[in-house]
Amino acid sequence: MGLSSTNIPLLLLSLLMFGVLGNAQLSSDFYSKSCPNVTIIARSLIQRASRSDVRLTAEVMRLHFHDCFVNGCDGSVLLDAAPGDGVEGEKEAFQNAGSLDGFEVIDDIKAALENVCPGVVSCADILAIAAEVSVSLAGGPSWEVLLGRRDGRTANRGEAVANLPLGPDSMEILTSKFSVHNLDTTDLVALSGAHTFGRVQCGVITNRLHNFSGNNGQSDPSIEPKFLRTLRRKCPQGRSLTARVNLDPTSPDSFDNDYFKNLQNNRGVIESDQILFSSKGAPTVSLVNRFAKSQRTFYKAFAKSMIKMGNVRILTGNDGEIRGDCRRVN
Numbered sequence: 001m002g003l004s005s006t007n008i009p010l011l012l013l014s015l016l017m018f019g020v021l022g023n024a025q026l027s028s029d030f031y032s033k034s035c036p037n038v039t040i041i042a043r044s045l046i047q048r049a050s051r052s053d054v055r056l057t058a059e060v061m062r063l064h065f066h067d068c069f070v071n072g073c074d075g076s077v078l079l080d081a082a083p084g085d086g087v088e089g090e091k092e093a094f095q096n097a098g099s100l101d102g103f104e105v106i107d108d109i110k111a112a113l114e115n116v117c118p119g120v121v122s123c124a125d126i127l128a129i130a131a132e133v134s135v136s137l138a139g140g141p142s143w144e145v146l147l148g149r150r151d152g153r154t155a156n157r158g159e160a161v162a163n164l165p166l167g168p169d170s171m172e173i174l175t176s177k178f179s180v181h182n183l184d185t186t187d188l189v190a191l192s193g194a195h196t197f198g199r200v201q202c203g204v205i206t207n208r209l210h211n212f213s214g215n216n217g218q219s220d221p222s223i224e225p226k227f228l229r230t231l232r233r234k235c236p237q238g239r240s241l242t243a244r245v246n247l248d249p250t251s252p253d254s255f256d257n258d259y260f261k262n263l264q265n266n267r268g269v270i271e272s273d274q275i276l277f278s279s280k281g282a283p284t285v286s287l288v289n290r291f292a293k294s295q296r297t298f299y300k301a302f303a304k305s306m307i308k309m310g311n312v313r314i315l316t317g318n319d320g321e322i323r324g325d326c327r328r329v330n
Contacts, residue, residue: 025316026146035117042109043133049105050137054253057134058198059102064131066096070160072313074152075123078106078326085329093160098242099201110326123326124149128310138197140255141299146310150320153329167204169272171279181312189287190301195247195273196259203241208271210237222278224266245269260292
């Protein structure tokens, strides 16, 4: 996996030298003896599943993001609601309900790993591996995934509602939602670049198209007029809120830097994406320009930010557990 477009040589070494990785308990060779084929197994199953669903790689990437932003990277996003066990599912949070997908391939990976190395690989680590594999398969960068996380024993729907970004979030709110996890402005812009592939439900953008700032019939003036007409055709007022549109109309299923070029042309689909470029004087603007100019620069920043995000509030050692089934606690 090379970064002529897809590999990032010496990235892990450089991050280690500058102390970015944070938690020394994680390592890229954590399963080298206990489950050496973990990444190969995950990659083969994601590759097979993505042949019948082009959206899958983006869906799996999103799972890891939504996991780490709630309770930390502990696999809690995978838990089904189980009131009897004190588990309130994060899947039912507003930002996730009806739109978070990819759970089945995670189940398949877990089942395959339990067959060859039972009780060894955590669901939280499966999400981290699957995110890197998914980005790579879509043409994006690869990086050495640090492993050794353990699974949480609970989920937090309230924290999901509070912490996960929303379409109408202001720059201040977005920055706050990232900074609480020690993710800075560069991380915000780089990780937002994951919207270079995948889909979004019309319900996320309907107010932006038809009822901006509570004014019926009004749209967000930052949307390029021709693109606005396209979005309104795909998401007409009063119609299905679960219909989906491409986040990147240029190359919807590829991981590249077209997302940032779209922002420069006022063709960002979600309001909280477009404000990264449309907020005059914001430090995000120069980052959008930099990533739009150089895909390689974006890839390096994205890989670095993914490693940082993967260290958010992790459980290691004797904390948490290794779930036998990612959907329920042991």
